[in-house]
Amino acid sequence: MMMVRSAYDKKKDDIHFEYWQRCRYLTEDKLIALLDHDNFKLSLEAAASLQLRGGSKIIRLAQMDSFSNRYKRRALAAFILGQIKLNTKEEKISLKILYDLALNDQSAIVRSYAVSSFGHRCEKAKKKYADTLLSLAQSTVLDKSVMVRVSTAFALSVFNNRASIPLLIKLLKDTHSEVKNWAAFAVNVNNYDTPEIRNCFVLLLDEKNFEARFEAIIGLAKRQDKRVTQILIHELSQERIYDEMVEVTAYLGDVSLLPTLYQVKDKFGTFKELNTSIKVLEHLKSKL
Structure with a gap:
């Protein structure tokens, strides 16, 4: 069954759409004026529009704003520099700015946006700056801000490099569930697999945060770790189930899941993921 959005998520999407509609036809100067609006989410939507439009004027503005005495303008500058189109010289300058902001800015939100944006730039450059990002992450995995550690996990998800595994393991053992969630996502999206990663995922099975627990269930099943079998049986016996959990039963390859899948079929009818897994x-089972 498809994952159902909460009313809170729907409201967030509605607000985002409202701000997008408000910004989409504004002139460049009016968008720049919105960067100082009291509503940070509206300012962020204006920054996203400026980022999409690009151009040397916006790039210079973002680079200058990164030295602003207002933390919000520094955060928006870091955001803009993450995905705006840059030439080689502009990129070199912008990467230095983002690196310095990520390590040294006093504002956690600025450091967080700078780390995420550095990850985006690494992704766009097809791993060209992977070593620099790994060096940055060595420090930011220890940042006192949850936001910065979440951004670090995201940044490590954008490229496949086994040298990032020790850093992701640190993040999987973090005290905050959202950090663990993004670290588990980074591990899964890059298909990393070590005994310690699996053991971390087993510990995440007890997380109250559903997203973190979900990543652990999917990750263990795809790695054919049968310690997740009973958890899958429990999850697939609920009133609301998820396509991905049905799908990964085929990866896990544990035939003891068949009775549960038959029950899913009786309750919800047939669908592609279920038919394939069965x-x-x-x-x-026929080979046993």
Whole structure:
């Protein structure tokens, strides 16, 4: 079954759409004026519009704003520099700005946006700056701000490099569930697999944060770690189930899940992920 959005998530999406509508036809000067609006989310939407439009004027503005005495303008500058189109010289300057902001800015929100933006630049450059990002992450995984550690986990998700595994393991053991969630996502999206990663995922099975627990369930199943079997049986016996959890039963390859999948079929009818998983597990069972 498809994941259902909460009323809170829907309200956030509605607000985002409202701000997007408000900004989409504004002139460049009016968008720049909105960067100083009291509503930071509206300012961020204006920054996103400026980022999309690009151009040397916006790049210079963002680079100058990164030295502003107002933390909000520094945060918006870091955001803009993350994905705006840059030439080689502009990129070199912008990366230095982002690196310095990520390590040294007094504002946690500025450091957070700077780390995320550095990750985006690394992604756009096709791993060209991966070593520099790893060096940056060595410090930011220890940042006192949850936001910065979340951004670090995100940044490490944008490229596949096994040298990032020790850093992600630190983040998987973080005290905050959202950090662990993004670290687990980074591990899964890059298909990293070590015994310590699996053990971290097993610990995440007890997380109250559903997203973190979800990543752990999916990750263990795809790594054919049968310590997740009983958790999957429990999750697939609920009134609301998720396509991804049905799908990964085929990866796990544990035929003891078949009775649960038959119950899912009786309750919800057939759908692609369910049919595939039942077929795979029935084939495995026939070979026993």
